[in-house]
Amino acid sequence: MASSIRVLLREDFYMPVGIATQLTLARIALAPVIMFLLIWGKDTPQWYWLATALLALAAGTDWLDGFVARRSDTVSAVGATLDLVADKILVAVVLIALVQVGLLPGWWAAVIVCREMAVTGLRTQAAERGIAIPAGRAGKLKTAVTFLALIVLILWQSIVSDVLLWLALILTVYSGIEYLYTGMRKMRDASNSQPLQSQPQSSNKEVHAE
Numbered sequence: 662m663a664s665s666i667r668v669l670l671r672e673d674f675y676m677p678v679g680i681a682t683q684l685t686l687a688r689i690a691l692a693p694v695i696m697f698l699l700i701w702g703k704d705t706p707q708w709y710w711l712a713t714a715l716l717a718l719a720a721g722t723d724w725l726d727g728f729v730a731r732r733s734d735t736v737s738a739v740g741a742t743l744d745l746v747a748d749k750i751l752v753a754v755v756l757i758a759l760v761q762v763g764l765l766p767g768w769w770a771a772v773i774v775c776r777e778m779a780v781t782g783l784r785t786q787a788a789e790r791g792i793a794i795p796a797g798r799a800g801k802l803k804t805a806v807t808f809l810a811l812i813v814l815i816l817w818q819s820i821v822s823d824v825l826l827w828l829a830l831i832l833t834v835y836s837g838i839e840y841l842y843t844g845m846r847k848m849r850d851a852s853n854s855q856p857l858q859s860q861p862q863s864s865n866k867e868v869h870a871e
Contacts, residue, residue: 681729684722688747691719692754699758699815713815719751720808745784748804749777755811764814765826772830773807776837783844792851794844799836806832 695712702708723744756773759765787794810825 679729682743684725684729685743685747688719688722689750691715692751695719695751696754696758699755700761703762709815713812716755716808716812716815720805720812723748723804723808745781749781752777752807759811759814764818769826769830773833776833780837780840783841787844787848790848790851792844792847794840794847797836797839797843799832799839803829803832803836 695715698708698712698715702712753774756765756770760767760770784794806825807829810822810829813825814822
């Protein structure tokens with residue numbers, strides 16, 4: 662997370678904030694509100710419905726901010742990094758709330774968080790070397806299924822929510838392994854393609870001990 666913040670600080674934060682960035686910031690702002698509704702509204706169905714509606718809205722901005730940025734040609738490193746941070750904050754906050762109210766087992770949340778930490782660490786190392794590792798189809802599908810599973814779990818605990826949770830978990834592990842493999846291969850290829858630094862030439866003079 663600290664490395665992601667350093668990437669953000671390298672950009673000019675005095676530039677006008679576009680609509681895409683505003684949507685991303687709104688997703689971050691919604692995270693604590695959703696957590697409050699889930700934890701303190703445990704026995705109040707209306708609060709859970711509101712939390713679900715806000716979670717669905719936040720999940721929608723995850724797609725909308727990227728769409729707006731591409732259409733308005735305002736894609737930037739700041740926006741991309743901030744979008745990733747917003748996703749992780751939202752998912753982590755919701756997972757913590759659901760574990761606390763007993764709707765989600767702690768080990769399930771731990772797998773999700775560990776995967777995100779591993780991917781973030783690799784992405785940061787790659788970015789510092791100027792290597793971009795875009796998310797694959799499995800990663801994008803994982804995000805969509807995870808949001809859907811959490812929404813269904815909050816509203817309707819059933820076999821459907823169980824199936825979605827297991828599917829999200831499988832996609833999380835698979836996409837994480839795929840991302841780590843792709844990232845490490847790209848960094849290895851980049852290292853191998855760098856020109857070898859010239860080695861200092863050894864002196865031909867003989868040194869005689871006195």
